[in-house]
Amino acid sequence: MSTLSEAVGPAEPKDAPPRGLWRQGLIVFCENRLALVGLCLFVLLAGVCFLGPLVYQTDQVHTDLTAVHLAPGEQGHPLGTDGVGYDQLGRLMLGGQTSIIVGLAAGILATIVGTLLGAIAGFVGGWVDAAVMRVVDAMMSIPSLFLFMLLAAIVTPSVPMLILIIGAFAWLGPARLVRGEALTLRSREYVQAMRGMGGTGGRAVRRHIIPNAIGTVIVNATFQVADAILYVAYLSFLGLGVPPPAANWGGMLSDGLADTYSGHWWLLYPPGIAIILIVLAFNFIGDGLRDAFEVRLRRR
């Protein structure tokens, strides 16, 4: 980034025409190769899961006990079949839909709830802040998987229920983050300058705090999504996931565990690798976004 050359007369900037911050951010994001890889991976996986079934149609409702544990390639099943005869590739697509939907929805829900509560705590301050943060402390000291399992044991998990359960307790992280951000931003000199002009608290929030905090929130949201996908996998592994015939990668992976010893590797590795890839993708995207949002603040 160069500095405007300002002479005595009218300035003649020698550099390129001004670019919006979003475009600058986009450029930086694209410069981060891993972030691009992450984005492509996500698009690819999501595309296969959501569009794939249109091209590659399989029956994922009725079991076919005549075609159980077929190895990849046998009888036109590129990835074989599982213990009840579902086509593994088709199942991966279906399971991916659930994993991605639950991950995205829960991550976004957690981010929204957390952002709101954190922002309220940070802006209002005083005892509201103290109360909210103590509750956050308390809930954070309960290991999340214990909490999720407790709730999953109470209600029978369905896809919306899983989203609610994870979303309802994963907001703690974003809440803490946003509160901290709100506290720092509130004391920034540009907010003070605005107050010096006679601006109100509402304007500070609208024009200054939210636009500056939004980057942190979005970056965090991508990590929330990655975590939510893992939580779904854990709940499935622990037997509290979505019951069949619905599928998700975590559930397929834990089902696959049982098949390890019988040599049905195609039931284990594909869902395992799929989970790793999608979690990595969101982590890469998050890192790239962090760079992209930070660069806007970088001075020269």
Added chain:
Amino acid sequence: MARYLITRLGQALIVVVLVTVIAFLILHLLPGGAARATLGKEATLEQLAAFNHEMGYDRPLIQQYGMYVQRLLQGDLGYSYQLNQSVLEAIEQRLPKTMVLSLLSTLLAVVLAIPLGVLQAVRRNRWPDYAITALSLLAYATPIFFLGLMMIIVFSQVWPILPPEAPQGFTVAEVLADPAGLVLPTATLAIVTIAVYARYVRSSMIDNLNENYVRTARSKGLSERRVVLRHTLRNGLFPVITLLGMYLPALFSGALVVESLFNFPGMGQLFWQAALKRDFPILLGVTVIISIATVVGALIADLLYATVDPRVRLRGSAT
């Protein structure tokens, strides 16, 4: 220092009280309430009513919470009809074993993560850094049970040198008597922890290596080794102590999965089995106890930090 101690203890106490409130509320959110949860699905309405009256569940919530806390203070966490055992007893048997697993893996993680993180910071943006970062990310993105399974496949099937199952001993001594069985569960739990710690040590060390005092140290003509070991390491590692406390919830969550996978009879496995059987007294008891363990652990970490870092140390005593 004393004042700091008191404040910090007060905070921890508030958190513990809130944890009990949350557990209590969840108990009352259960369909059919605590009675159904305790007596199971087969209980008749009369039985439920009698139980509710006996336990005081027909009284106002506040009063009930008072009784709940009172019982808690007496060590009464309820009774599991499914295990036919008091919850406290069940936990007493399992908790030490979970502690063994957690401590061992934390120890392993700290011992490995610090040199790795330091190496990354010193060789920043060169291949050791990239390699470790890549492995850390991979470890972080892998579901821990999948990771554990890979370990089992590699170390007990392909190359059978370790048992695929954790020691089944009843006491801690018996568990420790079978070190080979402990290797895989401990290592599995440690790998994810290493990834998290190493990343943290790396960034903390990089922050410190960029500090002005490091330049001052170099200006004294010190060797790079001395600059890192004598000056940066200490400052870079202080925050890791706090991380030890902050990471406890995640560690216990990990232990839950690892114990279930390796069939290790700890708190996690107890909780898992209780969850499958909807054994709510156990579920709530374990939740409360594990949360208290988290709070106490974080408290110890904070106090440790306050005693070793001169800046915090002084701040406490000066005012």
Added chain:
Amino acid sequence: MSESIGPTIRHASSAGSRPLLELRDLDTDIALRRGTVHALDGVSLEVAPGQTLGIVGESGSGKTMTALSIMGLLPSGGRVAGGQILFEGRDLRSLPPDEVRRIRGVRMGMVFQDPLTSLNPTMRIGAQVAEPLRVHERVGRAEARERAVEILRRVGMPRPERIVDSYPHELSGGMRQRVAIAMALVCSPSLLIADEPTTALDVTTQRQILELIDDLREEFGMAVILVTHDLGVIAGRADRVAVMYAGRVVETAATEQLFQAPRHRYTEALMRALPESAIRDSGGHDRLVSIPGLPPDLSGPLTGCRFAARCSFVSDDCRTTDPSLTPGAHQHACLHPVPTPAVAVTGPVPAQVEPAAVPAQVQPAAVQPAAKPATTAPAEVAELPVLSVRNLVKNYPVHGRGLLRRTAGQVSAVADVSFEVRPGETFGLVGESGCGKSTVGRLSVGLERPSAGQIVLDGTDLTDLTGRERRRMHRQVQLMFQDSYAAMNPRMRVDAILAEPLEIQKVGDNSERQARIATLLDQVGLSRRALERYPHEFSGGQLQRIGLARSLALHPRLIVGDEPVSALDVSIQAQVLNLMRDLQHELGLAYIFISHDLSVVDYMADRIGVMYLGKLVEIGPAREVVRAARHPYTQALVDAVPSITPDRAATRDGTTIRGELPSALDPPTGCRFRTRCPRAADICTTEPPLVGGLHQVACHLPLRPEPTGTPTPVQALG
């Protein structure tokens, strides 16, 4: 130690001794994400044993990079790409790393700019100071400690036996800088490099530290390289001076010669850009000679003289010919040097600094504003003040630090301060850090509410008003920040930043606002193209202009500038100060100009108030406060200000204050300055009132009586 004498010794210094350190054609590159910055390009310098070399330049000139190259402490990505660093005759670049490290640790010492971050926070002072001994001389623990105590005592550390066991955060900035010096000197080096050693310190502390370095140089017989942006710091201290610009040495000469007769046009312009030059030359408020534009970008290829683009004497040659340093004792690299004055350079001849022929050409664009009428007090008193501050008090409750939030007491930030600002006037507020001057500024613009006292704006007492009314009133008073970058939302474009005050106060419709913004840009001399850009795309001086434009948006009558030029380089500072003065004349603005820099305040202000520890200790016409100070503290401040004027630089034995600033948590009773005052007496335990006519002082034993003949003001303050 150094038997192998270097190959040849060029340009032996005038003393005839072999140079201790010689840089030959040093090139240093810094690799950044985008391209390489050629931070140093062919730098040649030398320092003789026992000599002080001053390296002076603005930010980006390469002065610090020179120091870091010598010490081998370049930031990551930096490397010495060419040339030689001959230390005691041996080229450090060709020696094995271990040997270089030893030399660095034993034969050289370095003191850095920021004492607050330059010490290891978790290591005891004694261990840090003694570390070079332990490492390089293998001294035992007990002896190392003893020698640490000894060296700490020599740098003037009180109670060194106790300090060795302390941690850095227990000491003040000045004390930490003493520790840093002790650490650099513990192995008795032959070369001390001090990189802006006093920039982060208050002037009175700065003076103590500079004197300490001087004394130690004589005592240890070592050479010193003093790197600074402040010409005044160099003037009285260095034997030789090297002026750097854009990675090159552009002029080097004996100090006296350089300051009396600079040859390079950049050096000349730099000296004339100092406020003190304007005051000295004209005795009044003439425009400063500013240097237009910005230094060149060092990452691209550069042809010709690097100063050409900003030089008023530029010719076509300058843009194509790369000038090299002339040989001799006074070297310069300028194709059109300042002519050597005919008058012999003996004795202090301040007026000679600036040859007579120049002024007409220097600032052709600058329309000389009509000389400001001298402060004709009676006329102005009749006018209603814009702002009148009466018995202002601000206390901050202090919470125990860290996690303890209990109230531990009160910091008395502002204690019973009264002053007024008349229309069109500049009121300067000076004092060292922690004196409460910024708090007074923040209270005046309504960013904070006073604990007690009145703030009367145009006859209305703001403390009586409700929030909304107060905000409306505050259109009259606007704040200008020290760091305009921090004071602007980084995600807002300049047009939005400038429109914000108008939107908040609901002034005009959209097109009117756009028109107003365009006018504002014109007023501060920025092009319309700035509107579409973001704050990070501007330089410090430009940001200060935008900040000023924003303060002007609501047509205020008073602008409170809180250190508005403190972060800027001298040449840029002159641009901004000129702009502020022009706008004042044009718009009839009043300023409260808050600064720690007495020379800037002296130049800008009509009247000056001096604050110490929350109290206004002296207030009066600027000329008088600076040249005939009545309060001992003011005098100490005046004496401590580094100056390039030879006679002022020579007499540095005025009032010196010792010791440390007392805590504002528990300020001394009576006169707050008495604990450090050289004249303190018993009577000082009672609080002195601020008394006098136009030149008031709060001192029982003022240095001089108020000049007779000054009329008593109509209304007595306080």
